[in-house]
Amino acid sequence: MPGDSADDEDDSLLDRWGDLEHPFGDPAESDLVSEFTQASDYEPDEPTTEELTRDLSEVDPDLLNTFTVCVLLANLGVLLVSVGLLLVVVRDMFQLGGGLFVIGSLTLFRLRQVYRSYKRDRDDSEPTATELPSESEPVESPESDQADSGHNR
Template identity: 35%
Template sequence: MSSDPPEEPADSVEPADPEPGVDETAEANGEEDRSYEERVLDELVPDIGVGDNEDEASATHDPDSEIEAEIEAEIEAETDAEDELSDALEEIDDDLLNAFVGIVVSIKAGILLISIGLLVIGFRDMLTIGGALIAVGCLAFARAAQRYVTHERAETQADGDNNGSDDTAESGRNG
């Protein structure tokens, strides 16, 4: 006795089951050439119409025009923001703008130089080059602080001159 199952006669072979996901109505409608994912997507995601009547909405619905309208609205909003920014920058005093830009650039340069100096020392063991980069970064921070203090003193002095008070201007020069 062997453990093999008994063989069935050849005339009792059943036809193979269709694919698990393909129904006969899809084959009758000519959808057998569509992928399983496309059929499932069509079943799960309903058609979304705009308006009360779906037939009218699908006939007049143009996705390209909606996308173009959205893009035009975004461009208009960005243009308005740029106009507001340029108007705001025109209102700023030139000395204040120059001081701000100089301070920001000095601080960013200081951060960059110190970071690179630490990386050069840590990964390449080049103490001289890394130390020099750190020193230049610290000088950039010092320059930013010096610009800030100079601008603050000039503003304080200008405010004192505008008020007609000499005491404020003298205390700014002495302090």
């Protein structure tokens, strides 16, 4: 219809923005995008099997094993908890949903145990960098030297 207000709004938008496909102008014509920049510059190369094998062989096997177990337990725990909650809330399946929620919570608890066990083992095996000096070695701090030098003279 010629007097339709929707047509008037579309015309005012065209007057206001110009081209609806590119309301801020053509990106290729603007100076914001370099002519030397291409999409292929940002695509990473896919690693080969040999590169992945070499990289994984450099990782501590205990760390890799713990990481894999933690990722699997986290994914399984989050899945079971969320599906359990959905079954209880949406479908009113209290037994099945509650059971999945409990199993998922126990899985997440086991994840916590695995992570803490690895962290404790790693901390126990590393020598502490800040070992306390033995009692036979006197410890002098710079602050006590400055305080003593002023009072003894």
